[in-house]
Amino acid sequence: MKMPEIAPGSKVLALGHYQPANVVTNDDLAKTIDTNDEWIQSRVGIKERRIAPDGESVEDMAAIAGGKALAASGLSPDDIDLVIVATCTLETQIPNAAAVVAHRMGINSPGAFDVNAACAGFCYALGTANAAVRAGAARNALVIGAEKLSQWIDWTDRSTAVIFADGAGAAVVGPSDTPGIGPVVWGSSGDKADAISIKDRNDHLYQEGQTVFRWATTALHPVALEACSRAGVDPAELAAFVPHQANLRIIESIARKLGADKAVIARDIVTAGNTSAASIPLALSRMLERGEVRSGDLALVLGFGAGLTYAGQVIEIP
């Protein structure tokens, strides 16, 4: 046997995102469930979120975000030979989203699979794409995080209905002479599998808020620091910290312990809600669009969620 040579690096070539048009405010939710704007903002940090209508699927949102990222990369569909969709909220389990999305985007017969690592999914997919491109298993990869949490939420459960939302974000990953995606640090705590779950196919998403909050505010900053350390980047050098947009208080707690004093902290949750695997590329793409981060900046991305699972890496902004 012979093997291709390992390439020195890969990098994110471009980003793209999509949000459904329908804005749902806290006041809108307070009309149907016992909650209010002050309670939601102080506990979770969300002011408004986007909820997709009945006819709009995970695959629809993924294809639009993916199309924007591909257009921004300057590559053509023929240049992509691997498509990975990170999602945990498909309407059905078969077929996977990646093959459907690739076909719709005109990407011809790529390797196509979904990753379910819940809210950590995008970082898992990005780590996998980086490895595939460097190892020669793919020339260029399209990595998408897309979720429709709204179809798995009990809209009478005020502990989850105020948090979760819909959206998609995407990144094109290609080869690079210098590393633009650092080593992924990933792991899981299956002992806490019950903390976030959907018990059966007719059930809704359930979350033990306090358990998850305690885990997220105590177990994750060491992962963030290790991702920096393995990339050889001092947290003080980071221009941005883009954690999964789970809860503003979790984001700020991890950010304080990270010591990334110069970094812009992603607070996309305020207007996007918690979009699980979509939240990191969605936040990053919107920050780039607003000019909050610039090409060449170093950003730490950190996903964490059901499983429990977590993953993080340092990336260079395209």
Added chain:
Amino acid sequence: MAATEQDILEGLGKIINEITGIPASEVTPEKNFVDDLDIDSLSMVEIAVAAQDEFGVEIPDDQLKNLKTVKDVLTYIQN
């Protein structure tokens, strides 16, 4: 020497002040966390984690929900 109740109260006051901004002097044994100090369940988790670091006593979530007053926490940490 084991920490006295007064030591623990002072330590707890400092922790609560850092997490919630409530003056440490308001953290007195008879105060109810929710009704008197307006501390929510997520802040209680942060306080429990900080108290574990400070006093070496773990307060798991299923115990935390039974600790309604400052005195309850003082008693839990001492025992």
